[in-house]
Amino acid sequence: MKNKFLKSIFVVTLGCALFVSCKPKDSTDAVEGDAAQKVYVAPGKYDEFYNFVSGGFSGQVSVYGLPSGRLLKVMPVFSEDPQSGYGYSEETKPMLNTSHGYVPWDDQHHLDLSQTNGEVDGRWIFANANNTPRIARIDLKTFRTAEIIELPNCAGNHSSPFITENTEYVVGASRFSVPPDNDNGDVPINTYKKNFKGYLSFVKIGKEGQLDLSFQIVAPGVNFDLSHPGKKESHGWFFFSCYNTEQANTLLEVNASKNDKDFIMAVNWKKAEEYIKAGKGKRIPAKYAHNTWDEKTQSAKSVIMNEVLTLDASELKDICYMIPCPKSPHGCDIDPTGEYIIGSGKLAALIPVFSFTKLKDAIAKKQFDGAYAGIPVVKYEAALYGEVQKPGLGPLHTEFDGKGNAYTTMFVSSEVVKWNIKDLKVLDRKATYYSPGHLMVPGGNTEKPFGKYMVVYNKITKDRFLPTGPELAQSAQLFDISGEKMKLLLDFPTIGEPHYAQGIPADKVRNNGQLKYYDIAANKHPFATKGEKESKVVREGNKVHIYMTCIRSHFAPDNIEGIRVGDEVYFHVTNLEQDWDVPHGFAIKGANNAELLIMPGETLTLKWVPEKKGIFPFYCTDFCSALHQEMQGYVRVSPAGSNVPITYSVGTNLPKE
Amino acid sequence: MNRLFLLTMFGFALLTSCGKEKSNTDQDFSTPAAAEKTADAESYDPKRGLGKYETVELGASLDKALAEKGLKTAEVKCTSCHKPTDEKLVGPGWKGVTKRRTPQWIMNFITNPDPMIDKDPELQAQLELCMIRMPNQGLTEDEARSILEYMRQNDGVK
Numbered sequence: 001m002k003n004k005f006l007k008s009i010f011v012v013t014l015g016c017a018l019f020v021s022c023k024p025k026d027s028t029d030a031v032e033g034d035a036a037q038k039v040y041v042a043p044g045k046y047d048e049f050y051n052f053v054s055g056g057f058s059g060q061v062s063v064y065g066l067p068s069g070r071l072l073k074v075m076p077v078f079s080e081d082p083q084s085g086y087g088y089s090e091e092t093k094p095m096l097n098t099s100h101g102y103v104p105w106d107d108q109h110h111l112d113l114s115q116t117n118g119e120v121d122g123r124w125i126f127a128n129a130n131n132t133p134r135i136a137r138i139d140l141k142t143f144r145t146a147e148i149i150e151l152p153n154c155a156g157n158h159s160s161p162f163i164t165e166n167t168e169y170v171v172g173a174s175r176f177s178v179p180p181d182n183d184n185g186d187v188p189i190n191t192y193k194k195n196f197k198g199y200l201s202f203v204k205i206g207k208e209g210q211l212d213l214s215f216q217i218v219a220p221g222v223n224f225d226l227s228h229p230g231k232k233e234s235h236g237w238f239f240f241s242c243y244n245t246e247q248a249n250t251l252l253e254v255n256a257s258k259n260d261k262d263f264i265m266a267v268n269w270k271k272a273e274e275y276i277k278a279g280k281g282k283r284i285p286a287k288y289a290h291n292t293w294d295e296k297t298q299s300a301k302s303v304i305m306n307e308v309l310t311l312d313a314s315e316l317k318d319i320c321y322m323i324p325c326p327k328s329p330h331g332c333d334i335d336p337t338g339e340y341i342i343g344s345g346k347l348a349a350l351i352p353v354f355s356f357t358k359l360k361d362a363i364a365k366k367q368f369d370g371a372y373a374g375i376p377v378v379k380y381e382a383a384l385y386g387e388v389q390k391p392g393l394g395p396l397h398t399e400f401d402g403k404g405n406a407y408t409t410m411f412v413s414s415e416v417v418k419w420n421i422k423d424l425k426v427l428d429r430k431a432t433y434y435s436p437g438h439l440m441v442p443g444g445n446t447e448k449p450f451g452k453y454m455v456v457y458n459k460i461t462k463d464r465f466l467p468t469g470p471e472l473a474q475s476a477q478l479f480d481i482s483g484e485k486m487k488l489l490l491d492f493p494t495i496g497e498p499h500y501a502q503g504i505p506a507d508k509v510r511n512n513g514q515l516k517y518y519d520i521a522a523n524k525h526p527f528a529t530k531g532e533k534e535s536k537v538v539r540e541g542n543k544v545h546i547y548m549t550c551i552r553s554h555f556a557p558d559n560i561e562g563i564r565v566g567d568e569v570y571f572h573v574t575n576l577e578q579d580w581d582v583p584h585g586f587a588i589k590g591a592n593n594a595e596l597l598i599m600p601g602e603t604l605t606l607k608w609v610p611e612k613k614g615i616f617p618f619y620c621t622d623f624c625s626a627l628h629q630e631m632q633g634y635v636r637v638s639p640a641g642s643n644v645p646i647t648y649s650v651g652t653n654l655p656k657e
Numbered sequence: 658m659n660r661l662f663l664l665t666m667f668g669f670a671l672l673t674s675c676g677k678e679k680s681n682t683d684q685d686f687s688t689p690a691a692a693e694k695t696a697d698a699e700s701y702d703p704k705r706g707l708g709k710y711e712t713v714e715l716g717a718s719l720d721k722a723l724a725e726k727g728l729k730t731a732e733v734k735c736t737s738c739h740k741p742t743d744e745k746l747v748g749p750g751w752k753g754v755t756k757r758r759t760p761q762w763i764m765n766f767i768t769n770p771d772p773m774i775d776k777d778p779e780l781q782a783q784l785e786l787c788m789i790r791m792p793n794q795g796l797t798e799d800e801a802r803s804i805l806e807y808m809r810q811n812d813g814v815k
Contacts, residue, residue, distance in 0.1 A: 517795065520733060531732040551737045552789055553747070576737055578795030626788045651746070 035489045038480060041068040046510075049442050051455060051503045052111050052125050053476065056496030059106045061127055061138065066442070066453055066503060067478060069492030077136050077145045078106030078129045080594070086145075088594035090570065090605035091525075097302035098132050098150050099287040107131045110161060110226075110438075110500040114209075118165040118231055118447030122508035124209050126161035126170050133157030135172055137209050142515050146293045149211040152286035152308055153180045153199040159227035159240050159332075163205070165447065169214070169269065171229075172201040173240055177221035182285045192249040196221035199310075200240065202269060213288065215276055215309045217267065219320065220373030221247055223256070224265075226331050226397075231338030231447050234356040236270035239341055241325065241332035245372065257347060261324040261380065263372065264332055264343050266359060271319045272311055280316060281309040296524040298602055314374025321363060322372050324380040326352055331397035331438075335406065335421055336447045340385060342406065344395035351395050351408060353424060355385035388424045391417050396437060397500075399444035401451030401481055407444075409436040409456060416456050416479070418486055430486045432477055435460040441481065442503030450505060454479045454486070457498040464491055474498055516580040518601030525603035527572035532556040537648040544569045544646070550584040550598065551576040552625040555618070558633030559653040562646035565613055565639055571596075574603040585621025588635065595621050610637040701776045708765030708773070713805070715760055719814045720806050727800075727807030734794040735804065741811050748787055755812045760805060767794075768801050 041047055047065030050072075055061055059079030063072045080087030080096070087096050087104055096102055106129035113120040124146070127136045133151040138144065151157055156175030163170045177196040179185045187195045198221055204214040223244040230237035245262045248255030275281065286308040293300045313320040326345035333342045341354040362368075362382035369377045394412030401407070405427065408417050414435055418428040437459045442450040458464070461475045473493030480487040520530060529535050529547040535556045538545045544567050549556045555573075563569055573586045577600040587595040588608055596604040610616065620631035638644040647653075701707065731739075738747035754763065766773050766780075770791045774780045784790065796804070 519795070531734075532737045533732050549737065552792055554737070556737065576734065577792055578734060579793040582792065625790070 031488050031490075035487070039067040039069065039478065039490045041065065041070070046506055048506060049450075049453065049503045050506055050509050051440070051442075051476075051501055052113070053457070053494055053501040054108050054111050054127065054496070054499045056109065056474075056499055057107050058496035059108050059129070060495065061108060061111065061125070062495050062498075063143070064476070064492070064494075065506075066455070067489065069476070069478060069490050071492075073143060074495060075138060075143050075145065077127050077138065078103075078108055078134065078148075080104045082594045083597065085594050085596045085604065085606070088606070089596055090607055091299040091603075094300040094302035095145060095148055095291045095293065097291055098134070098289045099152070099304065100132060103132045105131075106134065108496070108499075109158060111502045112161050112163045112170070112445070113502045113504055114167045114205075115163065115165055115446055116167070120443050120446055120448075120502070120504045120508065121167075122504055122512045123167075125502060126163060128157050128160035128172065130157055130175070133160075133172060133174075135161045135170055135203060135211065137205075137211060139209070140509050141513050142295075144293065146209065146295075147211050148289075148291045149203060149213060150288035150290070151199075151201045151203075151213070152288040153178075153197070153216060154201060156223075157201075159224045160201075162227050162229055162238075162445075164229040164238075164269075165231055165235055167205050169229075169238075170203045170205055170211070171227060171238060172203065173219075173224035173227065174198045174200075175223050175225060177223065180218075180284070181287065189249050192221060193247045196247075196249075198222055198224050198242075200224070200238075200267065202272070210292075211290070213290075213305070213308055215272065215281060215311060217272060217319065218310050218312045218314075219265065220314070220375065222263075223252075225329065228332055228334045228445060230356065231334055231336065234334065234338040234341075236268065237356075238267040238269055239332050239334065240265045240267065241329040241343060243328040243330075257328060259327075261326055262329055262345075263322040263377070264325045264329060264341065264354070265375070266321045266323060266341075266378075268319050272316075275311055275316055275319065276309065281311055283307050284310055295518075296522065298518070298523065298525045298604070317374075317376065318363075320375050321359075322375050322377040323354055323359065323383050324369070324377065326350060331395070331408075333398040333400075333406075333445065336400050336402050336449055338447070340421055342398045342408075344398065344408065346394050346396055346411065348395075349390060349393055351388035351391050351398070351419075353385045353388065353421070354383045358385065359383045386424045388419050388426065391419060391426055392429065397439055399439050399441045399454065400449050401441055401444070401454075402449035403451055405451075407439060407441065407454055407481070407486075409439050411435050411437065411459075416454070416486065418481075428485050430479065430488060432456050432458060433464060434458050434462055436477075438498075438500040440501040440503055442505065444503075450503070452480070452482050453503070454481045455501060455503070457494065457501060459497055465493055476501075517578055517582075518599055520574075520576065520578060520601040523574070523601055523603060525572075525574075527570075527605060528603045529572065529574040531576070532650065535648075535650070537562075537646050539646050542567050546571045546648075548573045548586075549576050550574070550586070550620065550631070552582065553620075553627035553631040554650065555586075555620075555631065555633045556650040557648035558650050560634070560646075560648045561636040561638075562644045563610060563635055563637045564642055564644075565610055565637060567610065569608045569610065569635075571606045571608065571618075572603055573598055573606070575600050577601070582624060583622050584624055584631070586618060587621050588618040589616045597622060610635075613637050613639050703777060703779065704759050704762060706762040706765035706769075706773050707776055708769035710761040710764040710768075713760035713764050713802075715809070719810055721810075723803050723806040724810040725807075727803035727805070727810075730796075730800045731804050731807055734796065734800075738791075745787070747789060748791060749783065751808055751811055753812060755805070755808050755814075763805055763808065764801055766791075767804060768796050768798070769793075 049066035051064040076086035133154040139146040158175035160172035200217040227240040244256035325343040326348035330346040367382040392410030478490040575598040743750040743752040
């Protein structure tokens with residue numbers, strides 16, 4: 001994608017001089033007068049909005065407060081997290097299992113909040129993994145990853161995880177078309193046109209959020225880039241932008257930019273459901289992992305699934321339609337009314353706006369321009385509402401304020417442009433200093449945007465912040481969009497490369513049954529230790545299970561002897577606290593993984609295989625009281641085959657001399 | 658200047674003292690943890706403590722089943738730090754506590770420890786010895802009452 005932008009930079013450099021705002025002028029441009037007041041959230045006061053920001057190649061999701069831009073949390077999703085032990089503790093390891101085995105990292109691009117009647121509801125947020133295609137659901141009562149489902153037959157799960165207006169489906173699709181998993185993939189790469197396919201995944205979301213890969217649509221091998229569901233009138237449809245309709249397989253920056261128009265693929269998923277009911281689906285073998293977190297046992301399990309139901313778009317002629325879209329469309333955004341489908345030809349210097357009413361009409365009247373790989377192509381003019389002329393260079397993404405305006409980022413000319421959806425006139429433009437990607441208005445992709453703030457996420461931010469070596473922080477820029485003109489209020493650095501984000505009024509999340517600690521009485525972890533009296537050490541062959549508790553400020557037991565070199569030692573540590581914000585940590589010298597960070601009332605397990613004899617101290621890593629430093633203990637490790645018996649204690653094994 | 662500083666510090670102490678007292682998981686987060694139980698120092702009743710319990714009626718004799726339940730709860734949430742004897746572990750031993758304190762003081766303290774530690778002169782003195790604030794263990798009303806009954810049993814009530 002970036003390569004393609006590079007090419008586009010050459011293309012537009014000539015025209016660049018025409019645009020005043022085309023080149024970042026000076027990164028130090030001052031903001032207007034009262035910006036500081038508007039973003040200042042006094043100590044002890046809360047922000048108005050949660051801003052969930054994708055962590056890009058960090059694989060995580062970060063949470064910021066708006067308008068302050070304060071970082072509230074980094075939630076581990078697709079990558080191991082040494083801070084919390086996610087991916088290191090025995091309970092969380094299954095969350096990162098896939099059909100390729102344990103995958104400790106991914107590239108997290110987009111987020112979507114659950115909705116009810118087209119409005120954000122604060123129950124869950126969904127996240128995609130691009131590299132090893134997956135979709136995660138994060139529970140917003142705990143801010144923890146609750147479920148991860150892998151998508152088979154897919155590569156580069158980019159146009160994901162967008163969801164429908166009542167959280168019926170979350171989707172995924174291939175940015176890199178590939179041969180289906182169960183086909184012979186050992187084929188020459190230049191047989192792309194013949195052997196490669198693009199699969200669209202529709203994952204059904206249950207009442208409690210459970211993910212179920214309901215069906216996949218087999219589509220032609222192109223690059224599916226982004227997507228958004230229809231709303232209101234267009235509910236029941238999904239729209240996917242696609243590029244590389246040339247079906248090139250090498251040097252795509254040139255070879256995938258040849259056609260003047262690529263497509264937005266309109267998918268009638270209600271129709272697809274009808275076909276499935278009518279038995280038109282075909283089950284094919286496909287291996288994928290489905291990982292779930294059980295709050296009661298505080299453990300994850302991973303199940304490998306073996307088949308998937310598919311529908312072939314070229315056989316079932318009325319589920320998919322191609323809408324021609326000027327040159328390499330990237331973003332594909334639907335306005336709050338559901339009527340307007342906004343493409344953004346990232347190599348085209350205009351923004352095409354399609355009308356859902358006209359699209360339906362064109363389909364009814366069969367106003368087609370032939371077919372593409374067996375899928376009807378709607379006539380461009382028949383679906384087009386109009387074009388925004390000269391909006392800027394490299395239009396990428398569009399969000400809405402609910403007041404009839406759209407906001408589009410311009411990657412090449414580094415600006416954000418406000419325009420009116422009805423008359424397609426540009427109303428305002430503001431420099432964003434260095435190459436914005438996505439932008440976000442809280443609720444801006446729903447039927448009810450909260451059009452007060454807008455955040456623009458920069459992909460490249462050369463000198464917005466103090467230099468930190470060759471690598472610089474990407475940034476987010478907060479704008480006030482309550483008035484006629486946009487006003488830049490604040491810059492703040494982000495983790496990874498931020499892509500898409502979601503925003504929601506704080507009350508919708510924090511008043512939604514936030515969990516402050518786990519009720520120890522409800523802890524059904526098989527190795528939970530409810531009270532120091534139950535703490536113990538049990539040897540089973542070369543496995544040793546240590547049932548340990550922690551409370552301010554000691555572990556029980558804190559003296560353990562009789563462990564042998566080569567034993568598999570499992571520290572099952574239960575945090576006995578029942579108060580907010582008193583996690584305890586657990587780390588032991590030489591462990592080859594990470595620490596544990598155990599929330600109040602929770603049990604977590606660290607596996608440790610000692611390789612040397614000696615005394616190994618362990619301690620609490622998360623400051624817990626004035627006596628935190630004293631929260632420590634010792635494990636004695638004897639040589640393999642030693643006959644030192646297992647003993648353990650707290651408070652009784654006193655000094656001998 | 659000095660007065661202003663003191664006033665500010667006092668106000669700050671009031672605010673922070675209440676930060677951790679709430680334990681209801683479905684509480685409303687829409688207002689900052691506010692100064693709710695912030696009666697000033699003069700109105701603090703050291704016999705009653707600070708919390709929802711005005712008086713607690715005790716039976717003439719021990720409720721054995723309740724005391725047993727209390728011990729079970731205590732073993733999960735309390736005995737990591739308190740011994741049934743008069744020996745200090747992390748916190749003071751429990752022996753004699755029901756003779757030193759009123760039932761309402763005990764009930765208020767174990768369900769609402771943080772604000773009481775900030776107010777009660779004897780708890781302040783205790784904190785200087787233990788150097789660790791008693792955690793709020795999220796006791797329900799029933800759990801707290803059962804622990805009180807166990808404490809009575811521990812003190813010889815038949």
